Amino acid sequence: MSSGRAQMNIVIVGHVDHGKSTVIGRLLADTGSLPQGKLEAVRESCRRNAKPFEYAFLLDALKDEQAQGITIDMARCFFKTAARDYIIIDAPGHIEFLKNMITGASRADSALLVIDADEGIKENSKRHGQMMSMLGVKQVTVLANKMDLVDFSEEVFEKLKADYTAFLAQINVTPVSFIPVSAREGDNIAFLSERMPWYNGFTVLEQLDQFISDKELQEKPFRFPVQDIYKFTRSNDDRRIVAGTVAAGTVRVGDEVLFLPSGKQSTIQSVESFNTAEKQHASAGEASGFTLATQIYVRPGELMVKPAEPLPEVGTRFRVNIFWVGRAPMIRNKEYKLKLGSARATVKLAEICNTLDASDLTSSTCKQQIDCRDVGECVLETSRPIAFDTTAASETTGRFVLVDNYEIAGGGVVVENLSAGETLLQKHIKDREHNWEAGLVRAEQRAVANHHRAKLIVFTGAPGTGKRVVAKALEQGLFYNGMNVYYLGVATIDRGLDADLGSHTDSAGERLRRIGELARILTDAGLIFITTIDDADDYDIETLKLLNEPNDILVVNMGENGFSRYQPDLQMPAIEALSHAVNQVAELLKSREIIVDYQI
């Protein structure tokens, strides 16, 4: 059965009108892959409309595409050789459709790059060559097409080969081969041409069968982007399953695993699946699921790895190569959404190192933005740490896309982790403090007058642990003891200060920033400022702490401790007896010399 047969995705790229669709039409016709009567129907339609027949018409499935005579979107077609099955992805050559070309090419194992031998190397011949390299398509064969228009000249072919090889060398791409063809006439596509006796390499079909399909992902360190956590309790299923697709490597029952960036650890208890024999392991490419030996709280977006193997990078700041296809340019100080593996993060463009005009390879180091169709090297910074690999280490967890205004507007590969450097937030705090316009009253004077010092107190824990009740009671107790204290309810700012943020989860980082900035002002005013945050993680607290600087923060965690490394100042059970809970916090404030005395 052909289910055992290998399959390969190939993309056909090249400049507009250089004959990509004709190559595909020819491949389909010469391998007998067309539906019965299709060829005859297209020939008949051409005859009726007094148009010369072209193999490209076979692909023109859509009406508006025929009207314009160009491939707008990538289309898939299927054919098979004795060796394996192929999906051909026909990518448009027109510059406006670059994003469609990339969509097609990013899924391909190998590429045929078509160049018109008569017209020579054009803008998109170069641009597409460069994109293949960035997208990780490692096997590229160049077809010098329309050889019939240059009298099947060996000289023309050799010149094109030399010129284009020189170009590819600049971007570190070595093509697998060059083949002189005439797609319209069928030369060297499925059958070796008699009109080019000087050529003794493979035909296009032979070359396709020579391409290697497996990328040896199994051999790499284990990488499992956590796509989701399932627990279908309502259907009487108590398994808590960590689900996702293995990006690289292999994991077995009993293996120790580490989740990044949280740093939590556990052991694989079982490999879960439906309607299969029991599984003991899962390898690269498998959509799988696992139960863990211990109950730990992990979120979608983490990367599960094996601590015994080379670890991925964790950080917020990294150097990348990107391509941009968004209508609006990519600019600094704007928030974008980054999707890498299963992680999603708010990201900003921190620095532009250089941009490259992919058509003529002119480089610029002075651009202030990344325009549509630019390729660039730049520094990105996420608002919270994510786990990733550099593309050299593991390509599937080293590439990402950027979302601007609901649309995927760019993509790229991570070149280097720069997280040791100063972050945008640290830079911001430094800048803010440098320009802080203080009044004439000093913090110590306020403390003397108030009989207490300023403090930010944050209650955290899962929803429903009684945080707000305790926080409000604490405010009241401190107030009756004559302190300047203020409780800020989350709902209060949702509809006020944060009203512009909408209900998007993407804006969580901005909400946190605003609470932090607010805390900085209110603690500067000498207040004990109390608020609550649901399920804060290490990074949320680090961020708040930084934003509140130079003032102090005190963290009370209620219920299960969701932090991985951070030690809260006070840990208490969920739904603690109210007066007891308030007293514990007051005692801690006393011991830290924030307040002097507290009477119930």
Add this chain to the structure above:
Amino acid sequence: MDHLDKLEAQSVYILREAYREFKSLCMLWSIGKDSTVMLWLARKAFFGHVPVPLVHIDTHYKIPEMIEYRDRFALEWNLNMIYGQNTEALAEKLTFPDGNTDRITCCKYLKSEALKNTLSGEWPRYRMDHEQRTYVVDEGRDPYTGVIVGVRADEEGSRSKERYFSPRDKDNVWDVGDQPPEFWNQFKTDFAPGTHVRIHPLLDWTEQNIWEYIEREKIPVVSLYFNQGAGIRYRSLGCYPCTNPVTSDAQTVPEIIEELKSGKFSDIAERSGRAQDSEDGGLETLRRDGYM
């Protein structure tokens, strides 16, 4: 991993991605072989469960075996089964079988319109009540913003251009010329209010892959696909007035696969038995207007 393993893994990944990103998600189940394979893949993705509602558009002219099959597995697999119908057009007999419209218009009323209004929640939805074992009017009227559909790229031209995640605007319009990019395995999962997204987990499957997978997994499919002795079987299922069986001796799944691979159907289009495709404009006109 063999080829079917790879196809399965990619479809499972897409289904999980949809479930993660879309709060109001449903899956269209036409009862045909493709969407039944898709339903099976959902059970793979969610480890035996199907945590999204299954929506069927009941034109009232479906072959009766299809409805029996639907309800049997809705109960057996504990599915959240929903159906919608254009009761108005049926009451007014605005249909092709009643002789009052052409085929395309009939499709538009009974399928496209019913689908549009069932998805948006403007028309009633009927939900299988597992205790009463019958359909009741569903209280839920929230529009579905993510719709999982079992189209395959090899079916016909327009479907070969689909994305895995494909946005439709308020009027269900598909802008073929300006589709969002999909780089590697990152899809369009962010969408503006008022738009919805169609999700296509089966895009890379061929008709032959579908049957091979049915054989491997032993997925139960409607008996209409097999020759029951009369020398005919259905290759593609639809409404009985517009769907013709093909002559075939295939009585088992392996025989169907053989027929597709090297036998009489190896070079004949799958939808050749579907009459509405050959009317003016055909399937593409229907699809631009929201037909699946």
